[in-house]
Amino acid sequence: MLRIRNLSVKYQSDKRYALNSVNINAEAGEFIVIAGPSGSGKSTLANVIMSLIPNFIKADINGIIEFNDESIFSLDRKELIKLLGYVPQYPSDFTTSLLVEEEIAFVLENLAIEANEINKRLDSILDLLKIKHLKKRLITELSSGELQRVALAVAIVTEAPLIILDEPIARIDSKSEVMLTELLRDIADKGHLVIAFEHRLDYILQKADRLIILDEGKIISDDLPKKTVNLLKNIDPPEISTLECSSKEQILLIEEAVEKCRALFTNLSERQYNLNDQRFANNENDVSVRLDNISFRYNSKTSMVLKDIDLSLYAGQSIGLMGINGSGKSTLLKVISGINKTASGEIYLNDSRVKSIRKSKNHVILVPENAKLFLIGPTPFRDLSRIIKEPKTIHSLYKETALTPLMNKKLYHLSEGERRLFAIVNAFQFSDEIIIIDEPTIGLDKWGRKILSNLIRSATAKNKTVIIASNDPRIFVDLDRLIVIQDGNIKLDGNPRKVLYELENKTDLIPNQIVCFIQMMEEQFQSKLPHFVNTNEVNEFLRSVK
Amino acid sequence: MSFMLRRIYDGFLFKPDRFHIHPLLGLTIILLQFGFLIPNINWSLALLLSFVILENIIFRNIRGSLSILWSLLPVIIILGGLTFLFGGWLLCFRVLSRFFIGAIGFSFFFTSTNPSDLTRSLEKLYLGSKVALIPSLALVIIPRIAKDSEDTFNTLRLRGEIQGGFYRWLPKTLAILIASVIYRSEFLAQSLYFRGFGIQKRTHYRKIKMTWMDVSRLVIWVTFLTLFITFNYYGTLNFFV
Incomplete structure (x- = not known):
């Protein structure tokens, strides 16, 4: 069906090849995941299959892309x-209408499909994706997860045989992640070829037929996910696959991990294993910001997005914010940063009542979900030089984070992940007290997440407060505190270990795979086990019993 | 600045749950309003302003209109002050009434017109699809640009880039606005490309019907025209000199 032969792509602004001799053969009904570190060429490959390169982005292309033996470039x-359905990385950038139903119908109208048929397809696609309730809603008012489903509806409504998705899971919560991957599997089973470019691989690999790994523009592996998942070790492995239960076989399913590790967990009880929770200890002496009975709504006609929030933020604390799409996470971040003015309630800064917590130039900084809006540029280096005047300091800062080779690149030549990473690194220099980041992990690989963790650790050591909102539960395990928001209220608040283990029972969310694994094990043993939250903790235990 | 952008977004965003006006009627009325802004007839401007306000009250777009007027408050104060200083209260009235009519009229047009319906209606008038899409895209893109600009402006403020006199930060903000337009336009072009826009004559998946709202709006503006013709026939009314 799809054949890519010796495909090489070189951007005119770049000396190196973004893609180098890429070969892929794919058949109808396959569900393929393409993974790789940030800047490895994933988006370039998506763009060239979509013919965005060379139609919109200038680049030199060599090689062949054929679909049913016909070159894509000659179509x-x-x-x-009719051939391609596309879910872009930022679906909000690609919308052409204001209403959900209009957005989906637009492409069908352009293909001159009869009105009756359009209405029929519209209803069935809304049913299939369970978004019938969104039909008459404004696109600008949808949450990221809802918008992702609308974008998918647009991609599949034409019944195109080839569906390409650029980071479809990046912005959605874990429960939606499981649902979406099942949906993509169903679409593939109906005879479509589904290709997803993704960083968050925890659940998507369970359903995929093939995993293709790209690195520096080359395919380093193309095989069954189970066979090649170990190659993701330094890139972005699913949490469960890194468990050292069995040295030979790779694990992708939590149930499988439970099966393989069960023997090692026998005779273990919660009391026998002492988990070091020192890093979760709250530094509650120094209240930085206190929100007292805060409510917020966008205007008097709409309902409250935040309802009676009581919250104290402490200096030197790293705080995670979790919640399903549309629960009010980003709104709360904007209230804390002083961007959104509250409808009622009071804000205290160091025990003094204030209208906005922003007291001086470098007091609070927020990196929005769309990191493009944060960097002014034109290069990351020049962006940072607006606040740090000494070039040597900037050099050493980027050297610490191994970003020196990219620091003088034009912003629009960087990949999404690289741009986000620079926005995060620079943001930590822009504030002396409170750093707020919305969805920092989008587009970040393991290396990027490690940089983020290091930055958080060094900021909290300097008594700065770091607040992170994310849909990726993996990022929260290293933080001091985790808050869960549901329907505009704080549902859970405490150390991440405690909150993650209460998540499934008390909220609409599901925790990271390691927590799910331990919980499943507890169910099987009918007893409490030590509440491990990350792979390192489990592997340390497994090594000790082996 | 941030509050201005937020209000522009609020005042110009289509409200699907509130009211729908037939796009062609909306377009005709907005053009009619513009036509009446050209002559320097004081009573005609006053009459038009009263009708625009009346219409916004009847169809309950008070919030949208006030949002726009609030967002333009600094401009209104500066413009009003300057025209009063250099031309007296009559010039001030002429300039500000035009300003109010334009702002409130556009707010009503934007909040009551479904952009996609506007494209369909213009296509029915045998306008080419590409031409028909232009006003519709404006209706989609303007509130979004206001939203993008607001987000970027807020980030700039937190970064400490917005401080001092407006002459220091305004150029930066305008640069953001232009960048936002270019950025949005680029993606919009890609999106239209992928959605197959312009490859052939489009079909329409639904018909746009006239409703009682359209009829009542029509009555309001026919009344306005009747009054205008009557006043004109019996000689210019002698108010505002």
């Missing part, structure tokens, strides 16, 4: 649209 636009 006219009508044929191309």
Whole structure:
């Protein structure tokens, strides 16, 4: 069906090849995941299959991309649209209408499909993706997860045989992640070829037929996910696959991990194993910001997005914010940063009542979900030089984070992940007290997440408060505190270990795979086990019993 | 600045749950309003302003209109002050009434017109799809640009880039606005490309019907025209000199 042969792509602004001799053969009904570190060429590959390169982005292309033995470059636009469905990395950038139903119908109207047929397809696609309630809603008012589903509806409504998704899971909560991967599997089973470019691989690999790994523009592996998942060790492995239960076989399913590790957990009880929770200890002496009975709504006609929030933030604390899409996470971040003015309630800064917590130039900084909006540029180096005047300091800072080779690149030549990483690194220099980051892990690989963790640790050591909102539960295990928001209220608040283990029972969310694994094990043993939250803790235990 | 952008977004965003006006009627009325802004007739401007306000009250777009007026408050104060100083209260009235009519009229047009319906209606008038899409895209993109600009402005403020006199930060903000337009336009072009826009004559998945709202709006503006013609026939009314 799809054949890519010796594909090489070089951007005109770049000396090195973004893609180098890439070969892929794919058949109808396959569900393929393409993974790789940030800047490895994933988006370039997506763009060239979509013919965005060379139609919109100038680059030199060598090689062949064929679909049913016909070159994609020779297809006219009508044929191309009937062939390809595309879910972009930022679906909000790609919308052309204001209403959900109009957005989905637009492409069908352009293909001159009869009105009756459009209405039929519209209803069935809304049913399939369980978004019927969104039909008459404004696109600008949808949460990221809802928008992701609308983008998927647009991609599959044309019944295109090839569906390409650029980081479809990055912005959605774990429960939606499981649902979406099942949905993609169903779509593939109906005879579509589904290709997803993704960083968050925890659940998507369970359902995929193949895993292709790209590194520095080359395919380093193309095989069954189970066979090649170990190659992701330094890139972005699913949590469960890094468990050292069995040295030979790779694990992708939690149930499988439980099966393989059960023997090692026999005779273990919660009391026998002492978990070091020192890093979770709250430094509650120094209240930095206190929100007292805060409510917020966007205007008097809409309902409250935040309802009676009582919250104290402490200096030197790293805080995670979790919640399903549309629960009010980003709104709370904007209230804390002083961007959103509250409808009622009071804000205290160091025990003094204030209108906004922002008291001086470098007091609080927020990196929005769309990191493009944060960097002014034109290069990351120049962006940072607006606050740090000494070039040597900037050099040493980027050297610490191994970002020196990229620091003088134009912002628009960087990949999404690289741009986000620079926005995060720079943001930590812009504030002396409170650093707030919305969805920092989008597009970040293991290396990027490690940089983020290091930055958080060094900031909290300097008594700064770091607040992170994310849909990726893996990022919270290293923080001091985790808050869960549901329907505009604080549902859970405490150390991440405690909160993650209460998540499934008390909220609409599911925790990271390691917590799910231990909980499943507890169910099997009908007894309490030590509450491990990350792979390192479990592996340390496994090594000790082996 | 941030509050201005937020209000522009609020005042110009289509409200699907509130009211729908037939796009062609909306377009005709907004053009009619513009036509009446050209002549320097004081009573006509006053009459038009009263009708625009009346219409916004009847169709309950008070919030949208006030949002826009609030967002333009600094401009209104500066413009009003300057025209009063250099031309007296009559010039001030002429300039500000035009300003109010334009702002409130556009707010009503934006909040009551479904952009996609506007495209369909213009296509029915045998306008080419590409031309028909232009006003519709404006209706989609303007509130979004206001939202993007607001987000970026807020980030700039937190970064400490917005401080001092407006002459220091305004150029930066305008640069953001232009960058936002370019950025949005680029993605919009890609999106239209992938959605197959312009490859052939489009079909329409639903018909746009006239409703009682359209009829009542029509009555309001026919009344306005009747009054205008009557006043004109019996000689210019002698108010505002």
